[in-house]
Amino acid sequence: MPQPLHYLKETPSQTAGPYVHIGLAPGAAGFEIFENELGRDIAGPDAPGERIRVEGLVTDGTGAPVKDVLLEAWQADASGIYPHAEDPRHADCAPGFRGWGRVITDFDTGLWAFDTVKPGAVPGRNGTTQAPHISLWIVARGINIGLNTRLYFEDEDNGADPVLGLVEQAHRRDTLIARKTAPGHYRFDICLQGDAETVFFDI
Amino acid sequence: MKPAEYYMRDRNWQPPALTPNYKTSVARSPRLAMISLENTVSEITGPRFGHEDLGPLDHDLIRNYATTGDPVGERIIVHGRVLDENARPVPGTLVEVWQANAGGRYRHKKDTYLAPIDPNFGGCGRTLTDAEGYYFFRTVKPGAYPWRNWVNNWRPAHIHISVFGAGFTQRLITQMYFEGDPLIAHCPIVQSIVDPGAVDQLIAPLDLNAGIPLDSLAYKFDIILRGRRSTLFENRLEGN
Numbered sequence: 001m002p003q004p005l006h007y008l009k010e011t012p013s014q015t016a017g018p019y020v021h022i023g024l025a026p027g028a029a030g031f032e033i034f035e036n037e038l039g040r041d042i043a044g045p046d047a048p049g050e051r052i053r054v055e056g057l058v059t060d061g062t063g064a065p066v067k068d069v070l071l072e073a074w075q076a077d078a079s080g081i082y083p084h085a086e087d088p089r090h091a092d093c094a095p096g097f098r099g100w101g102r103v104i105t106d107f108d109t110g111l112w113a114f115d116t117v118k119p120g121a122v123p124g125r126n127g128t129t130q131a132p133h134i135s136l137w138i139v140a141r142g143i144n145i146g147l148n149t150r151l152y153f154e155d156e157d158n159g160a161d162p163v164l165g166l167v168e169q170a171h172r173r174d175t176l177i178a179r180k181t182a183p184g185h186y187r188f189d190i191c192l193q194g195d196a197e198t199v200f201f202d203i
Numbered sequence: 204m205k206p207a208e209y210y211m212r213d214r215n216w217q218p219p220a221l222t223p224n225y226k227t228s229v230a231r232s233p234r235l236a237m238i239s240l241e242n243t244v245s246e247i248t249g250p251r252f253g254h255e256d257l258g259p260l261d262h263d264l265i266r267n268y269a270t271t272g273d274p275v276g277e278r279i280i281v282h283g284r285v286l287d288e289n290a291r292p293v294p295g296t297l298v299e300v301w302q303a304n305a306g307g308r309y310r311h312k313k314d315t316y317l318a319p320i321d322p323n324f325g326g327c328g329r330t331l332t333d334a335e336g337y338y339f340f341r342t343v344k345p346g347a348y349p350w351r352n353w354v355n356n357w358r359p360a361h362i363h364i365s366v367f368g369a370g371f372t373q374r375l376i377t378q379m380y381f382e383g384d385p386l387i388a389h390c391p392i393v394q395s396i397v398d399p400g401a402v403d404q405l406i407a408p409l410d411l412n413a414g415i416p417l418d419s420l421a422y423k424f425d426i427i428l429r430g431r432r433s434t435l436f437e438n439r440l441e442g443n
Contacts, residue, residue: 012405022309022311029310036256082244146374146376166240
């Protein structure tokens with residue numbers, strides 16, 4: 001027997017279940033308990049940049065909307081700076097910019113939406129530049145481990161993005177591009193399974 | 204600057220997306236392979252929270268929704284540490300929990316189980332780990348809960364736990380079970396995890412030492428998040 005490595009093992013994931021709102025969005029579950037429900041304001045009122053609204057549906061393998069999903073968004077500010085100590089430029093991040101938000105789908109329609117500012121481009125690996133994007137994390141009943149994807153914008157130059165470039169089939173890259181529906185409005189549908197399946201990442 | 208990357212997830216340890224005995228996973232699991240992404244600044248950064256985000260009773264589920272008295276049920280403390288795979292504490296990270304009441308009923312407008320709501324129990328809480336990665340909650344032990352999967356499926360007593368870590372790539376939601384619960388072996392959600400050792404990692408042992416005599420029992424639940432890779436050109440390889 002070789003020597004043991006002694007790393008701990010990551011705690012296994014479990015589904016967030018149908019009542020995820022109780023813990024993470026109790027107002028939607030039907031009761032008010034916390035003075036400050038977290039995740040409602042990604043950018044804050046003072047961050048510069050283009051104010052945008054993104055909305056969409058999550059659909060399952062039968063094409064039906066998933067009405068009990070919870071999404072979290074993580075993004076840089078309009079200058080491409082994350083409010084986190086490991087972004088070397090974090091001291092210059094927009095004031096009041098949190099970068100993180102949490103939204104749930106409407107129980108009747110399945111639509112979700114969040115308001116934010118459009119992120120700037122951020123550095124990639126090895127001197128590359130990543131096109132503006134928002135990282136998304138999706139949990140729900142029936143999803144055993146949170147799904148990671150990215151939202152890009154159709155009105156940005158995505159041609160040189162190193163992550164999109166990893167997607168071998170060109171038509172699958174389109175599943176990561178939010179469509180502009182009106183000034184400042186984008187549509188981003190997520191398909192969990194099937195012909196139009198969204199690209200998910202093992203990050 | 205070369206960012207210190209996180210260890211890859213062990214996808215044999217984690218539950219796969221498609222686990223047909225948990226029926227809802229069938230239509231909600233991707234059929235195509237995930238694309239593996241080496242960490243960039245987008246993945247190694249993540250949201251930070253502070254005490255100003257929380258209320259003073261947010262970690263105390265016995266008090267944080269009580270109006271006419273204490274909730275009914277077995278009074279317990281759930282405590283432990285958030286560590287990474289290198290056994291290093293994860294300080295100042297947000298831990299959120301939610302659960303059913305002592306009878307297995309959730310305070311949620313979509314829950315129609317016939318067991319009654321407890322007027323003094325909300326069922327959610329949150330806290331920040333301290334400098335050593337330690338956290339605790341006070342609550343009542345949740346009851347088992349029936350659900351429409353197989354004809355007669357019951358969830359073991361469980362507490363849902365959400366934890367952030369330092370980077371978005373560490374984000375995790377899981378469920379904590381209780382030592383000795385015979386329903387654990389029968390649950391298709393628990394059994395979505397293939398490795399029995401991984402299932403054991405979700406079962407909190409009774410911790411008499413952490414309980415309070417004549418007041419509360421305690422269960423201990425450590426949470427392990429992904430570790431970080433060695434960064435080259437440092438005097439000592441990080442994590443080694």
